[in-house]
Amino acid sequence: MLDFKFQTPVIFIIFNRPDTTKKVFEAIRQAKPPKLLVICDGSRPDRPDEADKIAKTQAIIETVDWECEVLKNYSEQNLGCKNRVFTGLDWAFEQVGEAIILEDDCLPHPIFFQFAQEMLDYYRYDTRIGTICGDNTPVGYSRTNDSYYFSLYNRCWGWATWKRVWLNYDVDMKKWPLVRDNNWLHDILEDDYAVKVWTNIFNDTCNGLNDSWAYRFTFSLWMESLLNIIPNVNMISNIGFGKGGTNTFNREDPRANVPNQAMNFPIQHPPFIIRDTLADAFTQKYVHNPDSLPKRIKNKLKKILKA
Numbered sequence: 001m002l003d004f005k006f007q008t009p010v011i012f013i014i015f016n017r018p019d020t021t022k023k024v025f026e027a028i029r030q031a032k033p034p035k036l037l038v039i040c041d042g043s044r045p046d047r048p049d050e051a052d053k054i055a056k057t058q059a060i061i062e063t064v065d066w067e068c069e070v071l072k073n074y075s076e077q078n079l080g081c082k083n084r085v086f087t088g089l090d091w092a093f094e095q096v097g098e099a100i101i102l103e104d105d106c107l108p109h110p111i112f113f114q115f116a117q118e119m120l121d122y123y124r125y126d127t128r129i130g131t132i133c134g135d136n137t138p139v140g141y142s143r144t145n146d147s148y149y150f151s152l153y154n155r156c157w158g159w160a161t162w163k164r165v166w167l168n169y170d171v172d173m174k175k176w177p178l179v180r181d182n183n184w185l186h187d188i189l190e191d192d193y194a195v196k197v198w199t200n201i202f203n204d205t206c207n208g209l210n211d212s213w214a215y216r217f218t219f220s221l222w223m224e225s226l227l228n229i230i231p232n233v234n235m236i237s238n239i240g241f242g243k244g245g246t247n248t249f250n251r252e253d254p255r256a257n258v259p260n261q262a263m264n265f266p267i268q269h270p271p272f273i274i275r276d277t278l279a280d281a282f283t284q285k286y287v288h289n290p291d292s293l294p295k296r297i298k299n300k301l302k303k304i305l306k307a
Contacts, residue, residue, distance in 0.1 A: 038061050038070065039074075042076050042078045086216070089169075120162070123229070144270065147267045170223070173205065
């Protein structure tokens with residue numbers, strides 16, 4: 001039971017994992033949001049058992065037992081990760097002006113809801129801020145005693161944003177050829193290795209070699225020069241690594257099942273809005289580094305499966 005008045009809508013993205021969905025739903029149930037918007041994809045034709053798993057997952061939503069407006073956006077056909085998430089969030093932000101977004105494997109600490117709500121209120125009219133994140137894995141970096149820092153990199157394992165930010169989402173990444181061909185990425189990242197990594201990521205994304213909605217969102221945020229709020233403690237545990245995970249199938253990943261933690265209140269705000277480049281260098285090395293062992297394993301498996 002939370003000791004503050006929770007008023008923020010929650011967007012819950014579910015699919016075919018009733019086990020993890022139930023755990024995340026219980027965390028949402030403890031927070032008791034007044035509005036719950038649920039997004040779900042349809043089953044894949046080549047997986048005959050998936051429809052039953054989806055039905056069991058959707059049944060969990062029917063157990064809402066607090067005063068709550070529940071809105072559902074369930075697809076009859078399988079749209080895939082990219083199309084289902086972005087069309088679902090388009091729909092959700094037609095209903096609400098701001099929200100917390102949780103996927104079915106992102107287990108939040110109860111205090112995350114309070115943190116996200118306070119940050120949504122604090123920065124509501126500050127157009128320099130893109131998202132408020134709950135994830136900070138792998139843990140280990142801290143430059144200040146503030147509650148959070150500002151980063152170029154958004155995190156999609158438990159986050160919050162406003163409709164004004166989502167409206168900039170460009171699923172087709174139309175500006176990418178101009179940015180790539182004129183080396184604008186270097187002006188954003190200021191690091192040759194990071195430019196190489198993200199050039200490969202964005203090329204693969206535009207060429208359909210991955211089905212990521214999140215890479216497209218990162219690009220959209222960068223095109224608006226937006227910063228992201230990252231807490232100095234990790235408030236989200238990704239419990240979806242292993243069998244059934246779309247992009248989180250390696251149980252040995254250092255970001256798998258990292259415990260979520262409480263943040264101390266009152267929130268200690270940074271005295272200025274400046275990107276923490278040291279924190280971002282840490283993130284680039286340990287989160288977005290394709291040369292790390294878990295990433296090499298993942299990329300090798302992708303190539304094998306594609307072949």
